[in-house]
Amino acid sequence: MLVGDSVAIHDPILDRLHIMKQLTRSDQDRLRYSIRVTNPSDDSPSDTHIAFVMGNFARNDVLYGSRGYRRTLVEAGRVTDRVLHKAAELQLVAKCRCEFIDRDIDAVLEADGIEEGTIVVIELGGGGNGC
16 A cells, blocks of 8 residues: 555554555656556546555465466455445545556566566545446
8 A cells, every 4th residue: 555655565464554665756656657547637636545456376376276366366356345345434535446557566566567466556535436
């Protein structure tokens, strides 16, 4: 999750966020551009919080074999649905994005894009609801 200039990882067992890194202004701009490039006329405010739903393809390949890829996508859909429902409960506006420059986002978030990568991006606090 990107909050301000901090990237944090959610630990579901402890239900806590752990700060992974602080982003430079350049990296923040790169993320926002990569997210909105498919809709350049988007007028979403730049102060939104951003949740990244990441998939760990390698883990699910080990656990489930050749169908692990499918399992990763199903899990990402479930997580995305939970985030959107929680946002609605908290009366936050959420914008779900499935089209973005994943290589740039993965690079900033330090994911290799092969064994783990970004599947969905959810902006919280901007305009427009749903996926």
